[in-house]
């Protein structure tokens with residue numbers, strides 16, 4: 001069968017295994033060809049795709065919860081959506097969440113995902129106490145900060161290349177309502193946006209939506225949005241009695257592939273301008289339910305079909321604080337000049353780097369979607385070059401096309417990781433299309 | 441407290457989805473299967489996610505002599521009983537080996553019919569209850585590719601129909617579920633049309649709604665009602681030449 005990531009590019013022919021227990025999983029490691037674990041396939045490119053791919057969907061049970069510490073133990077295939085369903089009504093929420101709730105614990109650990117609170121609280125690893133990892137020999141070992149600490153560290157951001165995560169213990173966050181108190185700050189250009197970031201460093205959540213087609217004085221025109229979990233006394237009186245009741249979102253299915261031409265620079269420009277104006281009008285404070293705040297895109301199932309059968313890609317880089325502003329400006333200029341349509345552009349402030357191969361570094365991260373076509377592909381080397389020149393790196397969970405050379409120049413940490421993998425015999429058992437492309 | 445639900449054949453993928461659906465609505469569960477100890481991980485998961493009580497009990501549908509004692513031991517007697525027990529068997533083996541064929545008859549017809557019959561007696565005596573039998577569209581017309589399984593399901597469907605007819609004037613409801621293709625352990629590795637393939641969650645939702653609405657017969661996906669109407673309507677001289 002053909003497998004791909006969320007961006008539907010590249011598509012790789014291979015076998016998808018769906019083992020139901022540890023023994024069946026271990027048996028798959030006996031074969032000659034290496035395997036890669038797959039969660040919900042929300043990584044954009046080929047991280048969870050290989051000739052032999054192992055779906056973790058049957059490993060989907062919760063195992064234990066300690067209401068004193070908020071520690072949840074669950075199998076790797078359990079999704080954040082499932083955790084929210086079960087625990088939000090009891091006053092708990094994932095401590096770190098990406099922009100979609102349809103990710104598994106295994107995927108969240110393997111990519112060491114970040115949320116809108118990286119600057120204030122760190123990545124997924126900061127809230128993971130331990131996990132059980134099946135190694136190359138099929139044996140399972142428990143990894144934590146105290147036991148097998150090196151393997152523990154290398155697995156965050158290790159993209160499934162250190163073994164198969166079976167179960168993990170993560171700490172949830174106590175919340176008092178299902179609502180977020182949001183403050184919207186319109187910024188006319190990049191300088192204003194970065195200033196707003198500086199001024200809101202103590203906000204729990206912070207993210208900016210950039211209209212990356214703005215040019216000249218409008219370059220980096222954005223809406224900066226901060227958020228805090230609301231206390232019941234901050235809710236309107238009629239909501240205080242049931243602070244965890246939020247409107248249930250009806251899933252809107254996206255039933256067919258849009259022909260590629262629907263998304264062109266003109267429609268996207270119009271959309272962006274409209275979004276900005278709507279946002280600017282709403283500037284100020286507001287209450288938003290958790291689902292709309294964290295997961296606006298989840299409301300449309302399979303929205304990745306919007307880009308048609310050829311699929312799309314995401315460019316996401318992290319740039320260091322120092323010189324990051326110039327780097328961002330040059331990236332935005334290059335994107336505006338190219339006229340390649342970018343539908344979504346998100347800018348976040350990152351806190352310090354943790355872990356040997358975890359993506360975030362102290363500075364900024366910019367993420368943009370592009371339809372898969374020649375124009376976009378032609379733009380990528382230019383964006384890569386700007387990233388390299390400003391000491392930045394690219395996010396493997398979003399990558400589908402970077403070259404080995406670009407990886408070497410942006411993120412030399414991987415050579416040590418590759419050596420470790422070889423010494424431990426992990427490279428013969430675990431490999432993805434991405435790891436083969438990048439020589440990891 | 442919400443009404444307790446008994447799930448027979450609880451390790452089945454459809455049964456597991458049903459367990460989650462009913463637990464989500466707050467129903468306490470009794471999970472029954474062969475080697476019940478292996479259900480404990482599921483039970484823990486259900487308790488954690490939904491905060492309901494979940495008990496696991498041993499049950500073998502082919503041990504008909506033990507059915508009475510099994511039902512006696514249920515305390516309380518459940519309000520809803522769902523039977524997901526079934527086994528496809530291997531058609532070629534069933535053709536060759538009468539022992540294999542008999543096992544398919546027992547797992548799909550004899551066992552499920554007898555245990556639901558036993559529960560029907562108790563529900564009738566109590567004056568309430570819902571019985572849900574998962575049969576199959578395969579029982580609507582015997583096909584060369586799986587007629588041993590199909591015949592057993594046909595028997596089960598007829599049994600449920602008769603039971604419903606008998607209990608029509610009592611408050612006890614009997615619901616027949618006729619799923620089409622469902623992605624489960626039973627169909628793993630089979631090449632089935634993706635557009636017709638339902639997920640276990642979808643079947644569970646349909647069963648939950650059917651219990652709420654006291655429906656008699658559901659097809660899970662309405663399209664199957666149409667497909668089966670066409671297949672049933674084919675004259676035999678045409679049907680016997682088809683390869684479905």
Ligand SMILES: Cc1cc2nc3c(=O)[nH]c(=O)nc-3n(C[C@H](O)[C@H](O)[C@H](O)COP(=O)(O)OP(=O)(O)OC[C@H]3O[C@@H](n4cnc5c(N)ncnc54)[C@H](O)[C@@H]3O)c2cc1C
Nearest residue numbers: 039040041042043098099104106107110113114159160165
């Ligand atoms: C709309 C959208 C928004 C997003 N927003 C963000 C964001 O804000 N921040 C962010 O950090 N990311 C974001 N992402 C990316 C996403 O969070 C990551 O790609 C995540 O890893 C996906 O999890 P998954 O379960 O789908 O894993 P998959 O995509 O299936 O796999 C991702 C990687 O994890 C590995 N993996 C999965 N399960 C296991 C396991 N059990 N054991 C070992 N390795 C495993 C795979 O091998 C692969 O390398 C977003 C993605 C989408 C589609």
Ligand SMILES: NC(=O)c1ccc[n+]([C@@H]2O[C@H](COP(=O)([O-])OP(=O)(O)OC[C@H]3O[C@@H](n4cnc5c(N)ncnc54)[C@H](OP(=O)(O)O)[C@@H]3O)[C@@H](O)[C@H]2O)c1
Nearest residue numbers: 451452453454500501502524525526547576621622624626
């Ligand atoms: N999947 C489909 O496409 C489809 C379509 C139409 C109808 N159905 C019906 O749906 C029901 C559920 O099946 P499924 O698809 O979820 O497949 P499944 O996972 O294979 O479930 C079948 C279950 O029946 C149990 N079982 C078999 N013989 C038994 C016995 N003698 N005593 C107790 N339990 C027994 C099995 O228990 P063990 O785990 O102990 O083996 C298994 O858990 C079945 O009745 C099936 O015929 C399925």
